[in-house]
Amino acid sequence: MAMSSPLGLTLRFFKHFVEAHGGRESFHGRSTADVCNDFVKPYTASTQLSLVEHVHQTHPHYVHPATWVVNPAWDHLFLDVVDAWREFFDDPDEAVSVMWVGMSTANHHHHIDSHELLATSSWAADLHAALAAGVKVVLVLRPWHSPTTEPKWGLFEMYVAIATRGEFQVTMGKTQTSALLDAIQDDDRAVWSFLTAREKANKVVGTHVLDEALTAAQLALSDVDRMLFDVLHDWILLILQEKTKTTADDEKAKWVVALGLAWMHTLSWDKAQQCLEYAIGLYQRHGEGPALFRAWMHLGDAVHKRGQPQQVWEPLLRNALDRQIDHLGKDHFDTLDTMNKLGVTYINVGAYQLGMPLLLEWFEIGCQKFGDESEVVLEAMAAIARGYLLQHQGAACEPWAVDCVERMQRTLGDDDSRTCAMQDYVAMCYTTQGKYRQAAPVLQAVYETRCRVHGCDHLFAWGSYCLVGENHQRLGEIYQAKEILLACMDAANRFKLSPLQTFAFSGKLGITYLCAGDVDKARTILRQAHDDLVREYGATYPASQAALYVRCFVDMTTHGWTTLAQLSEFESLLLQAECAHERPASRLVCHGCARPVCGTFFTCSKCPSLAWCFCGPCACFLDKPRAFCDHGAPALVTITPPARFIQEERLALLAQDANWSEYAMHFEAYQAYCATHDVPAREQVDDAAKI
Numbered sequence: 001m002a003m004s005s006p007l008g009l010t011l012r013f014f015k016h017f018v019e020a021h022g023g024r025e026s027f028h029g030r031s032t033a034d035v036c037n038d039f040v041k042p043y044t045a046s047t048q049l050s051l052v053e054h055v056h057q058t059h060p061h062y063v064h065p066a067t068w069v070v071n072p073a074w075d076h077l078f079l080d081v082v083d084a085w086r087e088f089f090d091d092p093d094e095a096v097s098v099m100w101v102g103m104s105t106a107n108h109h110h111h112i113d114s115h116e117l118l119a120t121s122s123w124a125a126d127l128h129a130a131l132a133a134g135v136k137v138v139l140v141l142r143p144w145h146s147p148t149t150e151p152k153w154g155l156f157e158m159y160v161a162i163a164t165r166g167e168f169q170v171t172m173g174k175t176q177t178s179a180l181l182d183a184i185q186d187d188d189r190a191v192w193s194f195l196t197a198r199e200k201a202n203k204v205v206g207t208h209v210l211d212e213a214l215t216a217a218q219l220a221l222s223d224v225d226r227m228l229f230d231v232l233h234d235w236i237l238l239i240l241q242e243k244t245k246t247t248a249d250d251e252k253a254k255w256v257v258a259l260g261l262a263w264m265h266t267l268s269w270d271k272a273q274q275c276l277e278y279a280i281g282l283y284q285r286h287g288e289g290p291a292l293f294r295a296w297m298h299l300g301d302a303v304h305k306r307g308q309p310q311q312v313w314e315p316l317l318r319n320a321l322d323r324q325i326d327h328l329g330k331d332h333f334d335t336l337d338t339m340n341k342l343g344v345t346y347i348n349v350g351a352y353q354l355g356m357p358l359l360l361e362w363f364e365i366g367c368q369k370f371g372d373e374s375e376v377v378l379e380a381m382a383a384i385a386r387g388y389l390l391q392h393q394g395a396a397c398e399p400w401a402v403d404c405v406e407r408m409q410r411t412l413g414d415d416d417s418r419t420c421a422m423q424d425y426v427a428m429c430y431t432t433q434g435k436y437r438q439a440a441p442v443l444q445a446v447y448e449t450r451c452r453v454h455g456c457d458h459l460f461a462w463g464s465y466c467l468v469g470e471n472h473q474r475l476g477e478i479y480q481a482k483e484i485l486l487a488c489m490d491a492a493n494r495f496k497l498s499p500l501q502t503f504a505f506s507g508k509l510g511i512t513y514l515c516a517g518d519v520d521k522a523r524t525i526l527r528q529a530h531d532d533l534v535r536e537y538g539a540t541y542p543a544s545q546a547a548l549y550v551r552c553f554v555d556m557t558t559h560g561w562t563t564l565a566q567l568s569e570f571e572s573l574l575l576q577a578e579c580a581h582e583r584p585a586s587r588l589v590c591h592g593c594a595r596p597v598c599g600t601f602f603t604c605s606k607c608p609s610l611a612w613c614f615c616g617p618c619a620c621f622l623d624k625p626r627a628f629c630d631h632g633a634p635a636l637v638t639i640t641p642p643a644r645f646i647q648e649e650r651l652a653l654l655a656q657d658a659n660w661s662e663y664a665m666h667f668e669a670y671q672a673y674c675a676t677h678d679v680p681a682r683e684q685v686d687d688a689a690k691i
Helices: 011-020 032-043 051-058 078-089 114-118 122-132 151-163 174-186 189-202 208-216 221-246 249-265 269-284 290-305 310-328 333-348 352-370 375-390 394-411 417-432 436-454 459-474 478-495 499-516 519-537 542-557 564-576 616-620 642-656 660-676
Strands: 007-010 063-065 068-070 097-100 136-141 168-172 601-604 636-639
Touching: 007 011, 007 051, 011 078, 032 051, 032 078, 051 063, 063 097, 068 078, 078 136, 078 168, 078 174, 168 174, 168 221, 174 221, 174 249, 221 249, 249 269, 249 290, 269 290, 290 310, 290 333, 310 333, 333 352, 333 375, 352 375, 375 394, 375 417, 394 417, 417 436, 417 459, 436 459, 459 478, 459 499, 478 499, 499 519, 499 542, 519 542, 542 564, 542 636, 542 642, 564 642, 601 616, 642 660
Parallel strands: 068 097, 068 136, 136 168
Antiparallel strands: 007 063, 007 097, 601 636
């Protein structure tokens, strides 16, 4: 049997309410909370009831079963909220009936404080019942540059909409919508600001009512966050699409660019590219100018992110930068923005010799133009640190990353997502240099911040917790590592993460099992991860290759391959993955020289697995391991690339069985492999048939 909708007040009532209290002038500048205290309480004093109950007794024609639930909007201007409804509902008769949480449903003679009301569960039960009965949710947002509701209320309403599979939409007052559109006309970054500002909605963790409800429904704040973003994105898309249809050609290009950026924000690169190409065509009808140059920059960014080759995106970004330098100068914001995009894009494709000079120049000009702690400069420092990190230059990255974090903490605060991301860079700088003790407090601080900002069950928090666990493993604190990584795997299963996301947890747990001596568990979890990745993305996908390499490492270091059949099975997997060579599929970097490892490497057998990694020259001639542990040269073990290891193990088994005909054939193949991959003669096995 369908549940009955709770009572709501019609829009016509709120028009009557305003007129009965002196008209709009009486409400000018007053928030919803002000109106509750100054008008609603006196208005309902005779009955001591909630507003909807009072009106039901005194003016019942204004009361009908609610069709929409709206958020309390305590700190919004009352008139802005009512105007936003009129715009959203577009109902000339003003007969739509709304359940205004708090304003109309709460008895303000009992609940003076809105936060006290929030802490009770009665309103939550009413809200849940309303949505279960088919009532829809609309949230009024303000201001446009921070489109959030009061987070605790809004999060619960969105949660209920998810839990009841109800309809959920957003709206904004006419003046705020107009301000947003004006801002977009002036600066295309306004679209990005609007869509990224959703992060602020989760900065207040809900009350126990919300927390308990989410736990019971096996939902996380991340579910609510995704829902808010989806609805915000759909809302801004509708507005921008309407503007592109109703605006003359000479103004249309700006709206088409904004629409393209909105598509980029959801990674819809093909739609973004179509919009930007169309906008460029419109701009070119009127000659060249800054708006055209900026559109070229956005298009270059989009086609790169869509996976187009360098010969497609590079001319667009280069052309934009050259024109901006000629027309605007190097210190103009648009020029610096393109310099940033081009530099970062070069870094992303490994063209460091082209990208790093651009980023360093961007930083120098930004300091002079905008100040040492401006957001432009902080963004430049982060990009430079990332560039060094991708080149495995942890020592060069460290001062940039540490300095950037300190500046971000002063200007943006500890809780800003950019500060957290930069702290992750600092931790990576430390770990690539083997400074695990220094990395530990940084990783812990990031985890605690993300718990505080997003909630401990948010994916961001779990990602940080996983890195804390991995660092425990590298420090040899295996019990702590295992407990943390098992919790992360439980979260991955609850969230039904993709194989790629899950491997971020399972790969680390597999190595931790190996360190703990649980070899069978290590093999099981890594095989499952590898199988899932291959099934979803293919054998040659980088994560699939990395998972296979870790599987090989486990078996190579625990004598896991004892038969020719086992060796052939893994050789076949390596061939399918295109990994039958000397380069490791996982990103191993020598802790001694900070260069990527190729071929044989060395690690300490008495330290946690892969805690240290050294190339041949650093291990054998430069004595670099001594700087990282005190177990000495006797503890070093040689790790041969899996493709070569399998061939050498096969030769050993064939020699053991005196199967010399098969041995000769495979030894010839082994010699060809070593010649192809320049394996040093001192590392090659001798021909057992001649011994």
